[in-house]
Amino acid sequence: MAVRKVTVAAVQLVSRAALAPNIDAVRRIVGEAAASGASVVVLPEYWGVLGHHETDKVALREAPTPTPTTASAPMQHCMRDLAASHGIYLIGGTIPLECPSDATKVLNTTLVYGPTGDVLGRYDKVHLFGFTPGNGETSFDEGRTIVAGDPAQVPVVDLPCGRVGISVCYDLRFPEFYRAMGRVSLAVVPAAFTHVTGQAHWEILLRARAVENQCYVLAAAQGGTHENGRRTWGQSMLIDPWGSVVAQLAEGEGFVLGEIDLDVLDATRAKLPALDHRRLF
Numbered sequence: 540m541a542v543r544k545v546t547v548a549a550v551q552l553v554s555r556a557a558l559a560p561n562i563d564a565v566r567r568i569v570g571e572a573a574a575s576g577a578s579v580v581v582l583p584e585y586w587g588v589l590g591h592h593e594t595d596k597v598a599l600r601e602a603p604t605p606t607p608t609t610a611s612a613p614m615q616h617c618m619r620d621l622a623a624s625h626g627i628y629l630i631g632g633t634i635p636l637e638c639p640s641d642a643t644k645v646l647n648t649t650l651v652y653g654p655t656g657d658v659l660g661r662y663d664k665v666h667l668f669g670f671t672p673g674n675g676e677t678s679f680d681e682g683r684t685i686v687a688g689d690p691a692q693v694p695v696v697d698l699p700c701g702r703v704g705i706s707v708c709y710d711l712r713f714p715e716f717y718r719a720m721g722r723v724s725l726a727v728v729p730a731a732f733t734h735v736t737g738q739a740h741w742e743i744l745l746r747a748r749a750v751e752n753q754c755y756v757l758a759a760a761q762g763g764t765h766e767n768g769r770r771t772w773g774q775s776m777l778i779d780p781w782g783s784v785v786a787q788l789a790e791g792e793g794f795v796l797g798e799i800d801l802d803v804l805d806a807t808r809a810k811l812p813a814l815d816h817r818r819l820f
Contacts, residue, residue: 541724545700545799548577549727550632551775551788553763554589558599561587562617564792572794573625579698580621580794581759582632583775584647584708584731587614591767593684596635600645603636605658615650623656628698632729632759633664633707638686647685649705649729651696660696660705663688665716668709672735677769679733681709695720700799703727704754711744714751722814723754724804731761737772742784750782753808755799762790780807 550568554561565586572580588596599614601607607615614634622629629652635645651660665688667681694705701724708730710716717726726748732741737760749756755778762773776787777797786795808814 541701541801542699543801545578545698546576546796547579547581547700547725547757547777547799548572548575548794548796549581549757549759549775549777550583550586550794551760551762551773551790552583552586552792553765553771553790554583554586554761556588556590556595556766558587558613562613565617566621568792568794569621569627569629570625572796573627575794575796577627577794577796579628579630579700579703579799581630581727581729581757582618583759583761584633584729585761586632586729587634589731589761589765589767589769589771597643597645597684600635600637603648603650603661618650618652619656619658622652622654626654628653628659630703630705630727630729636663641686644684644686646688647681647707648688649694649707651698651705659698660694662692662694662705662707664707664710665690665692666709666713670733670736693720695723698725700724701801708732711748712740714748717748717752720752723752724801725755725757725799726752728756728758729760730758732772734770734772737774741772741774742776745776746778746782746784749778749780751813753780753811753814754804755779757797762788763792780804 647664704720761771
């Protein structure tokens with residue numbers, strides 16, 4: 540049975556071009572969030588590295604393993620250790636995992652850890668970001684180094700606050716992806732939105748996903764100017780099922796903290812039963 544009120548946190552980073560300082564930052568901030576009462580913590584996309592070259596993440600790719608070591612799988616080891624040592628549920632943003640079909644690319648993967656350190660769920664990012672801003676600005680094409688995950692995945696895990704849908708960054712632009720999750724109490728969005736697209740669309744899209752699915756949305760973002768010169772938008776936030784922003788952090792390292800209240804969720808769905816009124820065409 541789901542717990543009616545659960546404290547959650549979204550970690551915001553300005554990830555560096557090397558793994559070690561990012562692991563240090565994650566350990567520190569997750570510890571602070573757990574000490575503040577969070578029992579579910581979400582990391583941002585690419586938390587382990589935002590390198591100078593797209594291939595930097597390929598060089599750091601790990602093989603998935605339930606028993607990671609610091610030598611063979613430092614990112615998985617870090618997440619597993621944090622979940623177990625703090626007794627929390629950790630939704631691990633994304634890390635680069637080996638791709639069986641292409642050794643030159645990676646899967647951009649979210650792993651979910653329980654308080655015992657066990658892996659409870661996995662999602663390989665399905666929608667790969669592509670953006671050509673023009674005016675000589677940097678373009679993006681994740682397909683150059685990432686293989687898209689299987690669209691048949693069901694990115695949902697059962698946590699104390701109920702069913703939780705997992706999405707990553709660019710997935711946010713595809714509302715049908717969230718509909719396919721079914722009725723969830725919470726949707727999480729680890730992300731590394733560019734400053735340009737974030738400024739224009741980030742909050743609008745997050746609030747829309749909360750309103751149309753009548754669920755909480757917890758977004759953990761990269762937020763600031765990185766060593767590689769890239770600027771990410773930030774604004775990690777928790778949004779309630781009515782679309783109201785509960786908590787947010789503009790830029791810089793830190794975390795946002797808030798509560799998933801299933802009484803609020805149930806009341807929202809009862810007074811406006813849009814999910815029951817939905818018709819398929």
